[in-house]
Amino acid sequence: MRQTAWAVQQWIELQREHRDPYTVLGLLSPATHDTAVEILSLPDRIRGYGPVKEKAVHDAKARYTQLAADLVNPPPAPRQIAAE
Numbered sequence: 001m002r003q004t005a006w007a008v009q010q011w012i013e014l015q016r017e018h019r020d021p022y023t024v025l026g027l028l029s030p031a032t033h034d035t036a037v038e039i040l041s042l043p044d045r046i047r048g049y050g051p052v053k054e055k056a057v058h059d060a061k062a063r064y065t066q067l068a069a070d071l072v073n074p075p076p077a078p079r080q081i082a083a084e
Contacts, residue, residue: 024071031074039067 024036042064046056 027071029074032071035067035070035074039064039071042067 024039028036042060046053046060048056
């Protein structure tokens with residue numbers, strides 16, 4: 001089922017739902033690297049069919065909302081304390 005035209009269409013629709021990767025890359029910096037990687041990997045976490053897939057999509061959208069906010073306004077870097 002994965003190699004059918006229907007599967008390709010589903011993948012394209014999921015990619016559209018999770019934004020264009022170039023938007024994420026435009027905000028990429030050393031401070032936002034981990035957040036960007038997690039955003040771009042969200043579509044890979046969506047698996048299953050029917051209610052299982054719907055739940056995965058819902059969870060991915062909720063996580064995307066959190067990550068998008070962190071990408072635009074990254075949290076401050078943790079302060080490093082020098083060893084004495």
